[in-house]
Amino acid sequence: MTTAYVVGRRRKGGDIGAVVRQVRANLENAGWKVDGAVVDRKSELRKYARRAVKHGYDVVVAVGGDGAVNQVATVLTETPVALGIIPTGTGNLLAGNLGISRRSDRAAATILSGTRRRIDVGQATVDGKSYCFTVACGVGFDADVMDSTKRRSKRRWGKLAYFVGAIAASGRIRNVAHEIVIDGVATQTKAAQVMVANFGRMMAGLSPRRPVLPDDGLLEVIVVRASGPVTALPAAWEALRQKDLGDSSGGHVFRAQARTVRIDTAHPILVEIDGDVVGRTPVEISILPAALTVIVPAT
Numbered sequence: 001m002t003t004a005y006v007v008g009r010r011r012k013g014g015d016i017g018a019v020v021r022q023v024r025a026n027l028e029n030a031g032w033k034v035d036g037a038v039v040d041r042k043s044e045l046r047k048y049a050r051r052a053v054k055h056g057y058d059v060v061v062a063v064g065g066d067g068a069v070n071q072v073a074t075v076l077t078e079t080p081v082a083l084g085i086i087p088t089g090t091g092n093l094l095a096g097n098l099g100i101s102r103r104s105d106r107a108a109a110t111i112l113s114g115t116r117r118r119i120d121v122g123q124a125t126v127d128g129k130s131y132c133f134t135v136a137c138g139v140g141f142d143a144d145v146m147d148s149t150k151r152r153s154k155r156r157w158g159k160l161a162y163f164v165g166a167i168a169a170s171g172r173i174r175n176v177a178h179e180i181v182i183d184g185v186a187t188q189t190k191a192a193q194v195m196v197a198n199f200g201r202m203m204a205g206l207s208p209r210r211p212v213l214p215d216d217g218l219l220e221v222i223v224v225r226a227s228g229p230v231t232a233l234p235a236a237w238e239a240l241r242q243k244d245l246g247d248s249s250g251g252h253v254f255r256a257q258a259r260t261v262r263i264d265t266a267h268p269i270l271v272e273i274d275g276d277v278v279g280r281t282p283v284e285i286s287i288l289p290a291a292l293t294v295i296v297p298a299t
Helices: 016-029 042-054 066-076 093-098 104-113 141-148 151-157 160-172 229-241
Strands: 003-009 033-039 059-064 082-087 115-126 129-133 136-140 176-182 185-191 193-197 219-224 253-258 260-265 270-273 276-280 283-296
Touching (some): 003 016, 003 066, 003 082, 016 033, 016 059, 016 104, 033 042, 042 059, 059 066, 066 082, 066 093, 066 129, 082 104, 104 283, 115 136, 115 276, 129 276, 136 141, 136 283, 176 219, 185 219
Parallel strands (some): 003 033, 003 059
Antiparallel strands (some): 115 129, 115 283, 136 193, 136 270, 176 185, 193 219, 219 253, 260 283
């Protein structure tokens, strides 16, 4: 008999408790043995996920947005326990990249009938604290947008809130002096944004032409140079359309692959992990290959 633990975090604007109860019922009706909890703090998500690992559950189901999923995924990294996802947030980055439906009933059906996939996990150290990420770690402009997008706006407008925030912040986009160390090789450059990605679909929900593979044991480093809104648009276009590693044809983007990355800046700037701002540069990043099992649609 498959055992599962379903955990969600209460948030304003949504009845997470009702979703947790419904998912539990769906799994129990399929013959699974299911327990669960609805909590108030991020630390409690980690606490109950650790308890589920300790007691030998087969699956831990995270009900919530990117923050809740990341908390549970962090605990399940480098364990045999599989992660199930019921996405209820604004961005739903990992769920979107894996093709998991935003409808709770369909996402629960995926947990029942889907396949288990091993993916890499990124690990970032910021301000002396270590964080895991499944999708991306961003330094610079995207972290500023995340930081300035109010929770009330996200509840009301969903993903559109990020686009509005990006437009509002575009006048402030500018290059900053960076030192980027890729697998031990240091480069001095100016950039408005550095993204260290494990998946291709990141903040804006768009995927670059060159695939970013979550199971190749490598991170994709994307350096974007843009100073002001006039250069931001061609830089964004080049980041999406670039097919090869190295510099883009227009010179606004540089791409590389790495197992370890260190990013420092002339002045400390914001760092985000899967949509949550966690601190300021410098940041050290590494890859944990095939460290997490996620249940994804069988197709």
